[in-house]
Amino acid sequence: MAGKGVRIxxxxxxxxxxxxxRGVRLRPTSGLVREAVFNILGESVRGARVLDLYAGTGALGIEALSRGAAHATFLEGDAACVDAILQSLARAGFSAQGTVLRGRLPAALDRLEGTFDLVFMDPPYDDPAREEVLVRLSPLLAPGGRIVFEHGSRYNPPVRPRGLQLLDRRxxxxxxxxxxxxxxGE
Structure with a gap:
């Protein structure tokens, strides 16, 4: 890509x-949106267990590690993206704090263990499985945890997917x- 590319x-x-x-069409979260999301999350990122779904370049999970998250698990379906995430983790000095899994969503959620304090979900805007994935995240979310779901501005996300509630939308x-x-109450 021309220009500066994606940076932490x-x-x-x-x-x-x-x-x-190379050869993969991605829509990485813009620096402006990433900065805004992390400003909203604030200190809740420190020490968090993070899950980065539809990871792409891994920008959201690696950004969380840079801001003090304890560990990040990246889930991505494309082999070239998985390799790129592994290289980026090494480049940023976070190889020991990152786990990269290859798999297609929503089926790959069955391979995850434990709960996560922070879940980033940045599916293709037209992904027909996005709501099923969201609904299946409730058992993976730690008490007090947050899901950050990036989507097209014309899409109205569900207000109360099973076990979850919409807290804010920007x-x-x-x-x-x-x-x-x-x-x-749940």
């Missing part, structure tokens, strides 16, 4: 360029970000 926006690895896979041009947590 903040934290200990700020400015480190990420490896972008729009940045053609991109919107929905924040979910566990449904109160």
């Amino acid at each position: 926006a903040g934290g200990s690895a700020r400015g480190v360029p990420l490896v972008e896979p 729009t940045y041009g053609d991109t919107a970000v929905a924040f979910y947590g566990h449904l109160e």
Whole structure:
């Protein structure tokens, strides 16, 4: 890609360029949106167990590691992207704190163990499985955890997918970000 490419926006690895896979069409989360999301999440990232779904370049999970997350698991279906994420983790100095799994969603969710404090979900905007994936995340979300679901601004995400509730939604041009947590009382 021409220009500066995707870089870590903040934290200990700020400015480190990420490896972008060749021959794969991606829509990485813009630096502006990433910065806004991490400003909203604030200190909740420190020490968090992170899950980065539809990981692509791994920008969201690696950004979380740079900002103090304890561990990030990346789930991506494309082999070239998996290789790029592994290279980017090494380049940023986070190889020991990252686990990269290859698999297609939603089926690959069955391979995950434990719970996560922070889940990033950035599917292709037209992915027909996005709501099924969202619904299946409730058991994987730790108490007090958050799901950050990036989507097209014209799409209205579900307000109460099974076991979850929409807490906030922000729009940045053609991109919107929905924040979910566990449904109160569950």
